[in-house]
Amino acid sequence: MSQAVASPAIEFRDVSFTVAGARVICDLNLQVQSGEIVVLLGRSGSGKTTTLKLVNRLLSPTAGEVRVRGMQTSETDVIRLRRGIGYVIQDGGLFPHFTVERNIGLVPRIEGWREDRIHLRVAELLRLTGLDPEMASRYPRQLSGGQRQRVGVARALAADPEILLMDEPFGALDPLTRDDLQREFLGLQKKLRKTVVFVTHDLHEAMRLGCRIALMEAGRLVMIATPEQFLKSDNPWAAAYVRAFGQGCEPQSTEGTS
Amino acid sequence: MNVVRFILQNRGQVLELTGEHVWLVGLSTLFATLIGIPLGILIAHRPRLHKPVLTSANIIQTVPSLALFGFLLPVPWLGDRADRLAILALTLYALLPVIRNTYTGIRGVDPAVVEAGRGMGLTSSQMLFQVELPLAMSVILSGVRTALVISVGLATIAAAIGAGGLGEFIFRGLAMVDARVILAGAIPAALMAIVADLGLGWLERRLQPQ
Numbered sequence: 001m002s003q004a005v006a007s008p009a010i011e012f013r014d015v016s017f018t019v020a021g022a023r024v025i026c027d028l029n030l031q032v033q034s035g036e037i038v039v040l041l042g043r044s045g046s047g048k049t050t051t052l053k054l055v056n057r058l059l060s061p062t063a064g065e066v067r068v069r070g071m072q073t074s075e076t077d078v079i080r081l082r083r084g085i086g087y088v089i090q091d092g093g094l095f096p097h098f099t100v101e102r103n104i105g106l107v108p109r110i111e112g113w114r115e116d117r118i119h120l121r122v123a124e125l126l127r128l129t130g131l132d133p134e135m136a137s138r139y140p141r142q143l144s145g146g147q148r149q150r151v152g153v154a155r156a157l158a159a160d161p162e163i164l165l166m167d168e169p170f171g172a173l174d175p176l177t178r179d180d181l182q183r184e185f186l187g188l189q190k191k192l193r194k195t196v197v198f199v200t201h202d203l204h205e206a207m208r209l210g211c212r213i214a215l216m217e218a219g220r221l222v223m224i225a226t227p228e229q230f231l232k233s234d235n236p237w238a239a240a241y242v243r244a245f246g247q248g249c250e251p252q253s254t255e256g257t258s
Numbered sequence: 259m260n261v262v263r264f265i266l267q268n269r270g271q272v273l274e275l276t277g278e279h280v281w282l283v284g285l286s287t288l289f290a291t292l293i294g295i296p297l298g299i300l301i302a303h304r305p306r307l308h309k310p311v312l313t314s315a316n317i318i319q320t321v322p323s324l325a326l327f328g329f330l331l332p333v334p335w336l337g338d339r340a341d342r343l344a345i346l347a348l349t350l351y352a353l354l355p356v357i358r359n360t361y362t363g364i365r366g367v368d369p370a371v372v373e374a375g376r377g378m379g380l381t382s383s384q385m386l387f388q389v390e391l392p393l394a395m396s397v398i399l400s401g402v403r404t405a406l407v408i409s410v411g412l413a414t415i416a417a418a419i420g421a422g423g424l425g426e427f428i429f430r431g432l433a434m435v436d437a438r439v440i441l442a443g444a445i446p447a448a449l450m451a452i453v454a455d456l457g458l459g460w461l462e463r464r465l466q467p468q
Contacts, residue, residue: 056377082379093374097392107378155378165377 007070009034009163009195010055015064017050017219024050026219028064034162037189037196038224039210041203041241047219048199052165055197056085068163083107086156086164086194090171092148094140100126100151101136107159125154130184146177153185157192166198170205182208203245207231215241261445264438276446278422282341283409283450286348290405294353295398298360299386308361315354323351323412327419344413344421351412352405359401363394395465403458410451414443 008031017025025047032038040048053059054066057078066073073081094103102109104125105118113121126133129150140148149169156164170178182205189196200206206213207227214224215238223235230238265272301308321329326347331337336346367390375389391398417425427443 053377058373058377079379079381082377085377087374087377089370089374089377091370093370093377095371095375095389096368110380110384 006034007067008032009069010197011067012051012054013065013067015054015061015066017047017054017059018062024219025054025061028221030214030221030224032195032197034195035193036211037198037209039206039213040197040199040216041201041206041210041213042216043201045218046216048201048216049167050219051216052167052197052199055163055165056082056087083111083159084161084163086158086161088149088152088156088164088166088169090168091145092140092152092155094148094151094155096140098139099136100131100138100140100143103140103151104155104158106155111159121158122154125157128157128188129154144177145173146181149173149181153188157194162195164194164196166196168199168201171200171202178205185209203241261438261441265442265445268442272427272442272446275422275424275426275443276450278341279410279413279424279447279450282344282348282413282416282421282423283406283454286345286413287352287402287406287409289345289349290352290356290409291402293349294356294401294405295360297353298357298398299364299390301357302361302364302390312354312358312361315357318350319354323347323415324418326350327415331419340416340419340421343419344416344423348409348413348416352409355401355404355408356398357401359404360394360398363397363401364390366397367393396462399458399462399465403455403462406454406458407451410447410454414447 010030010032012028012030015025015028016023028051030038030051040051042048050059054061055068055073057066057073060074068076068081068085095106098106101119101122104122105113108118108121122136123133126135131147131150131154135143135147135151140151143151149172152169156166170181173181186209198206198209200209207230210227212224212226213230215222215230215235217237222237223230223233225233225238231242233239233242297311301311318326327343330343330347333343336343371389371393372385375385380389413423414425414428416423417429424443424447428440431437431439431441431443
């Protein structure tokens with residue numbers, strides 16, 4: 001077994017996940033290096049979201065092990081593990097009874113930060129995610145889809161985790177807003193250099209955001225490649241994706257790997 | 259009007275019986291809330307307990323109220339004082355709406371919100387007190403409101419076992435075949451139910467999640 005000099009931020013070793021006799025994930029081996037964006041691409045039911053939830057232990061592997069920052073997750077305190085990992089889901093998953101400020105400040109607050117420090121951090125994150133400071137006192141239902149998603153990202157970043165898990169975060173947005181958020185997210189990532197695992201079924205999004213694309217099919221990782229390699233690949237699954245959705249991908253791929 | 263005159267003439271007793279009624283209803287609803295909400299939370303989180311608990315509460319509710327008061331009479335300590343017994347019986351009746359609404363309210367919280375909270379590392383008690391209960395609160399309160407209104411009516415039967423309350427007028431009036439006496443019990447009880455309903459309805463709207 002080859003051990004990299006610095007241990008990868010996230011590592012799957014022979015991971016399988018079985019539920020009610022059905023294997024949702026089969027012998028998954030994957031390493032995510034610190035500071036890179038790995039996109040999990042695949043159709044619905046291919047196991048992308050399950051893979052993501054195995055990282056923050058919303059699910060536990062039935063075989064194999066998942067390591068985060070070199071530590072096996074099953075041996076880590078689950079609350080500590082999760083607080084060190086930002087989690088963004090579709091439509092934000094914001095708490096409807098909390099204001100934007102309380103939503104963003106949630107993890108810092110339960111981590112016992114002082115109020116003034118939370119306040120400063122929230123203001124900083126609103127700026128960072130392109131939100132008007134006046135939004136702080138609004139409730140999620142008073143925001144547009146794009147704004148809710150920005151708040152979702154801000155909330156995940158609040159306690160400055162090294163790792164971000166993003167589960168189709170931009171999936172419910174209209175194409176123009178999605179384009180804005182993808183661009184801003186890349187800008188943000190240039191500054192913050194988080195380790196990101198990003199789930200999508202959209203090839204364009206994968207090409208644009210991913211340093212590497214991990215293609216999943218029926219619970220298996222069928223290939224992992226940079227966006228350029230992915231386009232040229234003769235892997236039948238990848239080729240099928242490119243045939244179906246590939247038009248206009250080339251110009252964006254350079255942006256994604258910058 | 260005859261009834262109004264009768265009530266005014268006997269206002270001392272009307273007030274006293276109303277006080278007893280409030281005591282019976284208030285205490286039993288309080289107990290039902292203190293027992294029912296934790297039970298509702300429990301079955302919302304442990305699906306296996308859901309059926310047995312709700313079925314039991316349902317069965318209690320199917321026992322005719324007069325019979326339930328009677329069943330409890332021979333129980334030691336409890337049977338010594340009619341008001342204890344009445345409060346226990348009323349509590350048992352009030353449990354079902356509280357348990358059921360707590361369960362429904364908590365299960366009704368958007369699963370995406372719960373998952374986001376778990377993913378961010380909320381402990382289960384943080385999840386309960388900061389997310390689930392606040393979001394379920396108006397549904398839970400509407401269960402308490404139902405329990406309260408049912409209890410106001412049911413507590414009139416407590417007079418049959420000598421526990422007092424406005425039922426005394428109703429039973430006495432029935433025995434005397436005097437509508438004024440019946441109404442002297444029924445009207446304050448109805449007013450009490452309306453006030454309770456409006457009051458909790460107002461609270462429920464105040465606590466509606468944003």
